[in-house]
Amino acid sequence: MRVVVICPAVRGAMSYHLHALARHYPAPEQLTLLVPCQFDGESLPCAVVKYPLSRGNMSKLVSYFSPLWARRRFQEIRALQPDIVHLFNSDGYPSSWLWARWTRRELQKPFIVSVHDPEPHPGTLVGAFTHRVGRRTWKQASHIHIFSEFFVPLMHQFGIESQRLFLIPLCTDVSNFTRYAQPNIVREPLALFFGRLEAYKGIPVLVEAAEQLRGKMRFAIAxxxxxxxxLQRRIESQPDLFELHNRFLSEAEVAHLFQRASVCVMPYVQATQSSVPWIAAAFGVPVVATATGGLADQVRQMNGVLIPPKDPRALVQGILQAFGQVITMPAEWDPDIVAEGYWTMYQRVYTEGSSR
Known part of the structure; x- marks a missing residue:
């Protein structure tokens, strides 16, 4: 059973999930990752096939919107002779819709789509557009994989039947960060926001809450x-309260911040799920987050603190409550269990295809 996993997005959270899948997959000799050339996969036990892709965002979009570029990648997929093709996220690009269509029509093989964001994040026209394209890709796919049970009813509303739907939770290879942990780093009264700075992540709410905790805590936004x-001027004008790391951080820098932090804050206005709770749990940092989307289940499972969105006062109380909270790493977050879930999904899809 040869499985080809196409992974257009290999930076940040999706890269760490992909590493966890590849390192813990029960049959790595049957797994091939088709990834952009920037992906660091030399240490993985499975096959890794890289394709050329520019680092510039605009150049990437030109590629992912080009039928000619998509056709070249599809020829590479065909050459790998897959029994199953699995698109890992990035379902909102026209190239993804073409790959799904060509796989089903020309290869007559199952095509699985992992959907990270079943609903678009607010505040971006690009997100709304890619979500519309993504829904067309779902229709072409034979099966859909989502990361949170929270979105099962929504997928049913979109016409995805239960027999086409798989649920496997998000997984992060935290060793990418924990290997950089240093001894003798003292916890500080520091609340850490970590992740891409997006409109839906509630940073204005965080800033307002932070100003109510002046003198008790400092806040790192990274x-x-x-x-x-x-908002940036407001943050930068208060260096006694905030430290701003507005750039892509190395794993070593992320590890250092989590070792310093006493609380991890996620005041999202809307969320699907996130790799941040995984990293926080690995460093023993309690999480306070808004009760929204699949994120709420993640935080609940690790004994974090949930608050309503868009509520600075609730965030203040949540941060104070989270201080010293004992976190847990749920058994279902075990990478071996998650990777076994993928293997089971592939086995079922393969068996169904063989019986037709």
């Missing part, structure tokens, strides 16, 4: 992305 100019 990750790439663009803040509104007024």
């Amino acid at each position: 990750g790439p992305g663009k803040l509104p100019k007024r």
Whole structure:
């Protein structure tokens, strides 16, 4: 049973999930990752096939919107002679829709799509557009994989029948971070926001809550992305309260921040799921997050603190409550169990295809 996993997005959270899958998959000799050339997969036990892709965001979009580029990648898929093709996220690109269509029509093989965001994040026209394309890709796919039970009813509303739907939770290879942990780093009264700075992540709410905790805590905001100019000036004008790391951070830098932090804050306005709770749990850092989407289940499982969205006062109380909270690493987060879930999914899809 040869499985080809196409992984257009290999930076950040999806890369760490992919590493966890590949390192713990029960039959790595049957697994091939088809990834952009930037992917660091030399240490993985499975086969890794890389294709050329520019690092620039605009150049990437040109590629993913080009039928000619998509056809070249499909010829590479065909050459690998897969029994199953699995698109791992990035379902909102036209190339993904073409791969699903060509796999079903020309190869007559099952095509699985992993959907990270069953509903689009607010505040971005690009997200709304890719979600519309993604829904067309789902229709072409034979099966759909989601990461949270929270979105099962929504997928049913979109016309995805239960027999086409698989649920396997998000998984992160935290060793990418924990290997950089240093001894003798003292916990600080520091609340850490880590991740790409996006409109839906509630950073204005975080700033307002932080100003109510002046003198009790400091706040680190770390990750790439663009803040509104007024909000950025507000943060930068208060160096006694905030430290801003507005860039892509190395794993070593992320590890250092989590070792310093006493609380991890996720004041999202809307969420699907996130790899951040995994990293926080690995470093023993309690999480306070809004009760939204699949994120709520993740935080609940690790004994974190849940609050309503868009509520600075609730965030203040949540941060104070989370201080010293004992976190747990749920058994179902075990990478071996998650990777076994993928193997079971592939086995079922393969068996169904063989019986037709």
